[in-house]
Amino acid sequence: xxxxxxxxxxxxxxxxxxxxxxxxxxxxxxxxxxxxxxxxxxxxxxxxxxxxxxxxxxxxxxxxxxxxxxxxxxxxxxxxxxxxxxxxxxxxxxxxxxxxxxxxxxxxxxxxxxxxxxxxxxxxxxxxxxxxxxxxxxxxxxxxxxxxxxxxxxxxxxxxxxxxxxxxxxxxxxxxxxxxxxxxxxxxxxxxxxxxxxxxxxxxxxxxxxxxxxxxxxxxxxxxxxxxxxxxxxxxxxxxxxxxxxxxxxxxxxxxxxxxxxxxxxxxxxxxxxxxxxxxxxxxxxxxxxxxxxxxxxxxxxxxxxxxxxxxxxxxxxxxxxxx
Amino acid sequence: xxxxxxxxxxxxxxxxxxxxxxxxxxxxxxxxxxxxxxxxxxxxxxxxxxxxxxxxxxxxxxxxxxxxxxxxxxxxxxxxxxxxxxxxxxxxxxxxxxxxxxxxxxxxxxxxxx
Numbered sequence: 001x002x003x004x005x006x007x008x009x010x011x012x013x014x015x016x017x018x019x020x021x022x023x024x025x026x027x028x029x030x031x032x033x034x035x036x037x038x039x040x041x042x043x044x045x046x047x048x049x050x051x052x053x054x055x056x057x058x059x060x061x062x063x064x065x066x067x068x069x070x071x072x073x074x075x076x077x078x079x080x081x082x083x084x085x086x087x088x089x090x091x092x093x094x095x096x097x098x099x100x101x102x103x104x105x106x107x108x109x110x111x112x113x114x115x116x117x118x119x120x121x122x123x124x125x126x127x128x129x130x131x132x133x134x135x136x137x138x139x140x141x142x143x144x145x146x147x148x149x150x151x152x153x154x155x156x157x158x159x160x161x162x163x164x165x166x167x168x169x170x171x172x173x174x175x176x177x178x179x180x181x182x183x184x185x186x187x188x189x190x191x192x193x194x195x196x197x198x199x200x201x202x203x204x205x206x207x208x209x210x211x212x213x214x215x216x217x218x219x220x221x222x223x224x225x226x227x228x229x230x231x232x233x234x235x236x237x238x239x240x241x242x243x244x245x246x247x248x249x250x251x252x253x254x255x256x257x258x259x260x261x262x263x264x265x266x267x268x269x270x271x272x273x274x275x276x277x278x279x280x281x282x283x284x285x286x287x288x289x290x291x292x293x294x295x296x297x298x299x300x301x302x303x304x305x306x307x308x309x310x311x312x313x314x315x316x317x318x319x320x321x322x323x324x
Numbered sequence: 325x326x327x328x329x330x331x332x333x334x335x336x337x338x339x340x341x342x343x344x345x346x347x348x349x350x351x352x353x354x355x356x357x358x359x360x361x362x363x364x365x366x367x368x369x370x371x372x373x374x375x376x377x378x379x380x381x382x383x384x385x386x387x388x389x390x391x392x393x394x395x396x397x398x399x400x401x402x403x404x405x406x407x408x409x410x411x412x413x414x415x416x417x418x419x420x421x422x423x424x425x426x427x428x429x430x431x432x433x434x435x436x437x438x
Contacts, residue, residue, distance in 0.1 A: 093348075115399050190377065190378060191378050191403055193378070193379045193382055194379060194381075194382025194383065194385070194386060195382070197382075197386055197389070198382070198385060198386060198411075201386060215367075215387075218387075219363070219386075219387075221357065221360050222362060222383070222386055223362065226358070226359075237393055279375065279377055280356050280357055280358045280359075280373075280375045280377075280379070280380075281357075281358055281359070281377065281379075283357040283358070283359045283360060284359075285357070285359035285360060285363065287360050288363075289359055289362055289363045292363065
């Protein structure tokens with residue numbers, strides 16, 4: 001059931017099959033970032049025969065026409081061919097150029113230029129600043145090159161993040177190096193629910209943890225975070241302590257506490273109120289999910305004092321569920 | 325099979341994540357209980373549910389699910405849609421019941437997630 005992109009899927013058509021990142025970049029990047037600056041220009045008094053030599057020498061297909069620093073027109077290889085056919089190779093550029101020039105602004109987003117190329121079918125667009133001064137020229141090739149360059153820069157930045165993070169434990173010497181990440185979880189804040197777990201997941205990926213381990217920690221952290229949101233009086237802390245050979249997740253709160261810890265650990269047991277169950281929470285499976293993902297789990301609670309949930313993941317082969 | 329293929333075959337409405345429809349589908353899972361989804365759904369799965377609030381987006385993002393199909397025409401609020409766009413989560417809508425949606429997915433060849 002492969003779906004082929006349609007034939008007209010150029011830069012201008014925002015089809016879903018295009019790479020997400022490119023679409024994002026088309027909005028983020030400014031025309032000034034990707035244009036060719038200081039373009040070759042000609043004056044209106046330049047002859048078509050001279051233009052022919054310029055286009056041939058520079059291997060370009062059109063140039064802006066400038067008089068007294070001001071953009072007055074644009075002339076392309078099509079105009080030159082027409083002049084040749086009419087035997088007017090000695091004519092002035094000023095008599096053959098297009099005067100109504102579509103321009104783009106250097107501080108505009110690239111998407112503006114993409115739309116203009118799609119609408120008018122031009123080969124190039126002069127780029128001006130807000131005072132109308134010519135500062136560059138833009139072709140569709142410039143856009144493609146600019147996007148590729150930016151994609152590479154962003155990819156390299158993420159690689160550097162990953163590289164730096166994954167070397168933390170090698171680069172820093174101590175008898176026991178650990179990284180502590182603490183996330184504050186607000187009670188009843190379902191809108192931001194899962195954000196602490198998402199951030200922890202990203203951190204583990206950058207540290208170079210394998211996908212299986214990342215998934216197990218993420219599921220356990222999400223359930224612990226959700227418990228803090230649903231069941232605590234005033235929220236709590238989700239703390240991840242990462243060491244080269246183990247990860248400890250601790251969920252800490254100051255109440256109300258669990259009256260019967262044994263019962264709380266039974267699958268399907270939940271004290272969540274109806275309105276929370278209607279949101280799909282309170283299945284009574286949270287602690288069981290954590291237990292299933294973790295290498296060990298400990299739940300301590302005292303009514304009126306608080307609850308401490310500790311979840312361990314061992315990165316070595318011994319005692320680990322990694323193989324599962 | 326991509327999410328886009330499923331969207332076209334079933335005439336689903338894309339609520340969020342339009343630009344990521346090229347994502348591959350590895351299987352399917354259906355439940356309205358988030359903990360069950362956390363335990364059983366796998367990366368690249370389609371998740372069929374009646375739930376439409378922001379935590380659906382959080383779960384889908386954490387598990388890197390291919391897309392969420394919200395059934396019976398339930399509408400997520402603006403916060404959920406914004407979060408889905410920001411996290412790159414695809415939210416799809418169907419007026420049909422979860423049972424009917426799963427039956428059609430099965431007919432398309434989408435298997436139980438593994």
